[in-house]
Amino acid sequence: xxxxxxxxxxxxxxxxxxxxxxxxxxxxxxxxxxxxxxxxxxxxxxxxxxxxxxxxxxxxxxxxxxxxxxxxxxxxxxxxxxxxxxxxxxxxxxxxxxxxxxxxxxxxxxxxxxxxxxxxxxxxxxxxxxxxxxxxxxxxxxxxxxxxxxxxxxxxxxxxxxxxxxxxxxxxxxxxxxxxxxxxxxxxxxxxxxxxxxxxxxxxxxxxxxxxxxxxxxxxxxxxxxxxxxxxxxxxxxxxxxxxxxxxxxxxxxxxxxxxxxxxxxxxxxxxxxxxxxxxxxxxxxxxxxxxxxxxxxxxxxxxxxxxxxxxxxxxxxxxxxxxxxxxxxxxxxxxxxxxxxxxxxxxxxxx
Amino acid sequence: xxxxxxxxxxxxxxxxxxxxxxxxxxxxxxxxxxxxxxxxxxxxxxxxxxxxxxxxxxxxxxxxxxxxxxxxxxxxxxxxxxxxxxxxxxxxxxxxxxxxxxxxxxxxxxxxxxxxxxxxxxxxxxxxxxxxxxxxxxxxxxxxxxxxxxxxxxxxxxxxxxxxxxxxxxxxxxxxxxxxxxxxxxxxxxxxxxxxxxxxxxxxxxxxxxxxxxxxxxxxxxxxxxxxxxxxxxxxxxxxxxxxxxxxxxxxxxxxxxxxxxxxxxxxxxxxxxxxxxxxxxxxxxxxxxxxxxxxxxxxxxxxxxxxxxxxxxxxxxxxxxxxxxxxxxxxxxxxxxxxxxxxxxxxxxxxxxxxxxxxxxxxxxx
Numbered sequence: 001x002x003x004x005x006x007x008x009x010x011x012x013x014x015x016x017x018x019x020x021x022x023x024x025x026x027x028x029x030x031x032x033x034x035x036x037x038x039x040x041x042x043x044x045x046x047x048x049x050x051x052x053x054x055x056x057x058x059x060x061x062x063x064x065x066x067x068x069x070x071x072x073x074x075x076x077x078x079x080x081x082x083x084x085x086x087x088x089x090x091x092x093x094x095x096x097x098x099x100x101x102x103x104x105x106x107x108x109x110x111x112x113x114x115x116x117x118x119x120x121x122x123x124x125x126x127x128x129x130x131x132x133x134x135x136x137x138x139x140x141x142x143x144x145x146x147x148x149x150x151x152x153x154x155x156x157x158x159x160x161x162x163x164x165x166x167x168x169x170x171x172x173x174x175x176x177x178x179x180x181x182x183x184x185x186x187x188x189x190x191x192x193x194x195x196x197x198x199x200x201x202x203x204x205x206x207x208x209x210x211x212x213x214x215x216x217x218x219x220x221x222x223x224x225x226x227x228x229x230x231x232x233x234x235x236x237x238x239x240x241x242x243x244x245x246x247x248x249x250x251x252x253x254x255x256x257x258x259x260x261x262x263x264x265x266x267x268x269x270x271x272x273x274x275x276x277x278x279x280x281x282x283x284x285x286x287x288x289x290x291x292x293x294x295x296x297x298x299x300x301x302x303x304x305x306x307x308x309x310x311x312x313x314x315x316x317x318x319x320x321x322x323x324x325x326x327x328x329x330x331x332x333x334x335x336x337x338x339x340x341x342x343x344x345x346x347x348x349x350x351x352x
Numbered sequence: 353x354x355x356x357x358x359x360x361x362x363x364x365x366x367x368x369x370x371x372x373x374x375x376x377x378x379x380x381x382x383x384x385x386x387x388x389x390x391x392x393x394x395x396x397x398x399x400x401x402x403x404x405x406x407x408x409x410x411x412x413x414x415x416x417x418x419x420x421x422x423x424x425x426x427x428x429x430x431x432x433x434x435x436x437x438x439x440x441x442x443x444x445x446x447x448x449x450x451x452x453x454x455x456x457x458x459x460x461x462x463x464x465x466x467x468x469x470x471x472x473x474x475x476x477x478x479x480x481x482x483x484x485x486x487x488x489x490x491x492x493x494x495x496x497x498x499x500x501x502x503x504x505x506x507x508x509x510x511x512x513x514x515x516x517x518x519x520x521x522x523x524x525x526x527x528x529x530x531x532x533x534x535x536x537x538x539x540x541x542x543x544x545x546x547x548x549x550x551x552x553x554x555x556x557x558x559x560x561x562x563x564x565x566x567x568x569x570x571x572x573x574x575x576x577x578x579x580x581x582x583x584x585x586x587x588x589x590x591x592x593x594x595x596x597x598x599x600x601x602x603x604x605x606x607x608x609x610x611x612x613x614x615x616x617x618x619x620x621x622x623x624x625x626x627x628x629x630x631x632x633x634x635x636x637x638x639x640x641x642x643x644x645x646x647x648x649x650x651x652x653x654x655x656x657x658x659x660x661x662x663x664x665x666x667x668x669x670x671x672x673x674x675x676x677x678x679x680x681x682x683x684x685x686x687x688x689x690x691x692x693x694x695x696x697x698x699x700x701x702x703x704x705x706x707x708x709x710x711x712x713x714x715x716x717x718x719x
Contacts, residue, residue: 065478165359169381169700235472236544244367244470244704315544316472318701319381 005030038134042119049271050264053304054081057267060305061312084260091256096163099253103161108254108261110154115268117147122275123202125285125293133202140201144276145189148231151269152178155233155240158262159250170249173319174240177230180326185227187334188220191341192280201279208283216344219337221281223330228273229310230322232266236314237322244316274303356384363392367470367704370714374691376703383703386695388688393718401678406432407506407643409678413665414500416682417716420459422451422491423658424716425504428665428678430585430654432506435667436646438638442587443631444508449586450624451494451503453617454521457528458487459659460610460617463711464535467607470708471548476538483531486524493517506643508634518625525622529615536611549603553694553706556601563693564686567661568609569710573601579657591623603709610711613659647673653681660684660711680719684712 008015008030018026055070055078062069070077095104121140123133135143152174159171193199195216196207204213214221230237241249248254251262278284278299287295317325362373371392377385397416401409413428414421426448433440465480488498494517495503495510503510539545555565560573570577578595580588596612598605638646648669655664661683668677687710694706 061474065475066482067478165357169359235474238472242472242701244472245701247365312475313538314473315468315542315548316701317544318548318699320699321547 005034039116039120042134043116046115046119046268046271047264050267051081053267053271056304057308057311060308064312085257088257088260093256093258094253096253098163100161100163103157104253105258107154107158107161108258108265110157111151111262112265112268113154114147114150115265115272117150118144118272118276121147121201122279123205123284124296125291136202137200139199141189141193141199141204144201145186148272148276149182151231151265152240154265155250158254159240162250162253164253166246166248167250167252170240170242170246170252173242173246174233174250176319177233177237177239177322177326180323181227181230181330184223184326184330184334185231187331187338188217188223188227189280191217191220191334191338194338194345195341197345205279205284205286208286212281212283214281217281217337217341219333219340221277223334223337224281225277226325226330228277229307230326232269232273232307234266234270234307234311236310236317238316239319239322242316270304270307271300274300274307277303355379361703367708369466369708369712372688372707372712372714372717374703374707376695376700378700381699381701383695383698383700386692386703388691390685390688390714390717393714395715395719397719398678398680402675405644405673406436406646406648406675409675410504411500411502414502415715416680416719417459417658417660417663417684417713418499419462419713420455420659421500422448422455422503423459423656423663425501426452427654427656427658427663428667429504429506430656431652431665431667432648432675434652434654435648435650435669436506438507439635440507441632441635442629444633444635445586446624446628447509447513447633448504449588449591450521450621450628451491451509452586453620453624454487454490454524456617456659457614458484460614461487463610463659463708464539464607467705467708468539470704471545473538473542473545476535479531479535479538483528483535486520486528490517490520490524493520505634505638505640506646507638508632510634512633513628521621522625525618525625528618532611532614532618539607546604548701549607549705549709551600551602551604552698552702553603553709554601555690555694559690559693560601563690565661565690566683566686567657567659568606568613569661569687569690571595571597572605572609574599579655579662583655585654585656590627591620593617593620603705606709645673647671648675655681658683660713660716661687663716682716682719684710684714684717685719688712688717 015026015030058080059069070080073079073083095101120134121144155174156171159167159174192204192213195213196204198204233240241251246252251259254262275296278296282299285291285293285296357378359376359378360373361376362368363371368374373389373392375387375389376383395415397412401412410425410428413424416424461480461484465477468476491501492498494513495501555569555573557573557575560570560575566577574597576595576597581595593616596609596616598608648667649671651666651668653664653666655662662681663683664681666677666679666681667675670676691707691710695703698706
């Protein structure tokens with residue numbers, strides 16, 4: 001609510017003093033308008049990051065693979081994605097005859113939802129007096145985790161509603177993969193909460209003033225990082241899509257802008273995942289020498305590059321191998337990590 | 353409720369390398385039954401060959417295994433030459449041998465790249481294509497075309513090696529082993545790749561022999577059978593090379609066999625460059641105008657080792673200028689039949705790995 005407040009104060013227009021029948025109607029209007037402004041801003045920033053990320057991905061991948069990559073539209077091909085989006089919008093919107101039409105249409109948006117929801121609660125640091133965090137309340141970490149869980153749901157719905165066997169298999173794999181990594185992920189998040197003593201991401205960031213959590217929580221970090229790769233379904237864990245096996249997995253029947261939204265949602269989630277990892281385990285905006293939004297940008301950029309590298313360089317694991325990894329290795333490791341962080345919290349609780 | 357789901361993999365599917373269709377019965381992710389259905393690329397090559405003059409059938413041979421077209425030409429040309437008792441100058445034979453080995457490298461590179469794609473690895477594909485491009489440039493320089501060459505003629509080859517072509521080949525064989533090492537390490541050092549392919553798509557030696565499987569698949573199953581060694585044609589007994597054999601019979605051994613074969617082929621090309629004699633590159637008796645008048649009678653079959661396995665053309669001549677019967681023994685056709693026993697009991701993900709390890713090229717399977 002701070003942005004609108006600043007503007008109105010600058011204009012000498014004290015809307016917050018307007019009362020209607022004794023109710024603070026001016027304040028409500030401000031809350032409402034402000035919420036819209038901030039969500040739109042976050043959406044715009046997220047889309048900008050996605051555009052940059054897709055461009056970097058294409059160029060970086062091309063560079064590794066001895067190709068040139070997009071180089072026709074705009075300087076160094078930077079407008080390629082925008083052209084692609086226009087192309088996708090122009091395409092015919094095909095929905096399979098026997099598909100569940102409502103579910104089929106809703107699924108891409110469900111995949112895209114966590115990108116915006118998750119970005120709302122990330123503290124991006126302070127710009128002078130303004131705190132760059134849209135929503136701040138006591139349980140932001142829980143909210144973040146709950147938001148991130150949504151996107152596989154979209155994959156399952158999209159796959160089941162497509163009326164296609166490959167899509168069905170993609171959806172089933174997505175469901176199987178979910179329960180494979182989500183339990184260990186939750187447990188490693190739990191150990192963060194124990195260590196910081198709070199459910200608030202803000203507190204978790206502040207607790208990393210001296211030592212980033214990656215040092216006491218190295219096991220949890222590994223688990224969380226692998227879970228993040230699996231959540232984005234990028235190689236080596238791109239089982240729900242698995243291009244060469246299931247044609248395109250759950251998104252087989254999607255075309256045009258619906259596919260575009262899924263694509264953007266994947267890249268948006270990559271941006272979100274790298275920001276989340278940077279925030280939870282590397283202190284987010286808190287950094288050596290100074291605290292600034294610059295730090296979180298640098299840290300998340302590093303993770304984006306690592307995600308892209310994993311995409312470019314690695315092959316795909318098999319479903320049973322992934323589930324083996326999730327249940328036999330990640331889960332025990334995360335429980336061990338929970339134990340370690342509990343001990344740390346008991347004996348060195350004041351250190352963080 | 354029916355537990356088994358029947359899924360059609362192909363004929364339009366990203367990992368069937370063309371127009372293969374596999375009817376798969378799935379119990380969850382496990383394959384209960386898999387039947388390859390072929391014939392989508394049938395182009396009547398045998399009958400078309402029987403309708404034209406002997407040298408004219410060559411272009412249909414090119415289009416059989418289009419990634420190793422020279423190997424296909426060789427099979428036909430050797431049979432026809434045996435049928436007509438045509439003498440081939442030594443230089444022509446050495447050139448043929450070199451070109452065939454270069455084409456074997458190109459074919460295996462195509463396989464390696466697409467195999468990587470099937471395993472979800474995007475990057476090695478481009479490295480393989482980069483190397484293959486160099487081979488194709490060599491072919492472009494020497495034969496005049498990049499994919500379908502029509503280069504071998506009855507009694508020789510259509511054009512001699514150019515000095516520039518020889519330089520290009522020399523440069524290729526000197527740099528290729530290192531680059532191959534690099535590409536191989538992308539696969540071999542990847543824990544994921546090893547986990548995905550070791551023990552997958554097993555084919556026992558007995559099954560392999562029973563199904564008539566030849567080529568890298570047979571050698572990966574443990575039989576040292578390479579026609580270049582066992583029934584030498586051209587001058588294969590005069591060059592020094594090894595035949596890689598692995599006994600596991602899984603996808604990983606096939607990968608190792610093919611990579612090693614590329615290395616051995618490079619070795620052969622190097623030796624050919626040293627031993628290449630001077631002389632005619634075609635038999636002067638059978639110059640181009642003569643070729644259309646060539647008559648053959650009797651029958652002949654010369655088996656050759658193509659990148660996919662034993663390839664040979666059985667030719668019957670009735671004394672006229674047109675072959676009476678041309679029967680093509682194509683290796684992928686036989687190899688592909690073994691897919692159904694290779695797949696039983698494995699998972700969907702192994703289907704792509706196994707099918708791509710067979711290296712089917714559908715021009716040759718469907719003919």
